[in-house]
Amino acid sequence: xxxxxxxxxxxxxxxxxxxxxxxxxxxxxxxxxxxxxxxxxxxxxxxxxxxxxxxxxxxxxxxxxxxxxxxxxxxxxxxxxxxxxxxxxxxxxxxxxxxxxxxxxxxxxxxxxxxxxxxxxxxxxxxxxxxxxxxxxxxxxxxxxxxxxxxxxxxxxxxxxxxxxxxxxxxxxxxxx
Numbered sequence: 350x351x352x353x354x355x356x357x358x359x360x361x362x363x364x365x366x367x368x369x370x371x372x373x374x375x376x377x378x379x380x381x382x383x384x385x386x387x388x389x390x391x392x393x394x395x396x397x398x399x400x401x402x403x404x405x406x407x408x409x410x411x412x413x414x415x416x417x418x419x420x421x422x423x424x425x426x427x428x429x430x431x432x433x434x435x436x437x438x439x440x441x442x443x444x445x446x447x448x449x450x451x452x453x454x455x456x457x458x459x460x461x462x463x464x465x466x467x468x469x470x471x472x473x474x475x476x477x478x479x480x481x482x483x484x485x486x487x488x489x490x491x492x493x494x495x496x497x498x499x500x501x502x503x504x505x506x507x508x509x510x511x512x513x514x515x516x517x518x519x520x521x522x523x524x525x526x
Contacts (some may be wrong), residue, residue: 422454459502465494465509474498476508486514 429447433440452460463474470477470489478495486492491511498509 419454419458423451426451426454460506461500461503463498463500463509465491465498465511467491470511470513474505474508475511475513477513478510480513480515482517483514484517488514488516490514 426447429443429450433443433447436443452462465475468491469487470491475491475498481492483492490513491509492514493512494509495512496507496510499506
């Protein structure tokens with residue numbers, strides 16, 4: 350019986366040795382695979398970093414190019430303003446043309462003037478500087494624009510500064526009594 354036990358023991362050891370060999374082989378394959386994936390990940394990360402740097406640099410170049418184009422357009426406005434300042438007589442028509450030229454340059458890049466006077470006051474677009482009592486206008490209607498407001502590509506760039514109509518004081522007193 351001892352011989353049988355020894356043979357069984359040897360068989361068990363052989364099976365265990367085979368399993369260890371198979372497991373070691375699988376472990377080696379998995380290590381190689383993980384190293385391959387780690388190498389791919391490092392390469393992808395380096396490629397992404399290079400891409401991010403390139404896009405950042407291109408964005409800066411495009412932004413500076415846009416600024417340069419705008420500045421180039423505004424040089425003509427500056428030249429015309431200088432000519433107006435150098436002339437002995439103030440030429441209102443010439444200054445109006447310069448204003449239009451300046452506005453058109455900015456308009457081509459996304460500027461739009463708000464239509465405000467006569468409209469209803471809206472705090473999203475207007476900043477009320479004062480209120481006046483008026484019988485000619487409805488309460489909350491804009492009666493005067495102190496400083497125009499502008500949109501830039503559909504968003505409020507600067508709200509309009511306005512004067513807003515209120516009910517006349519006399520009517521307020523009668524209602525309170």
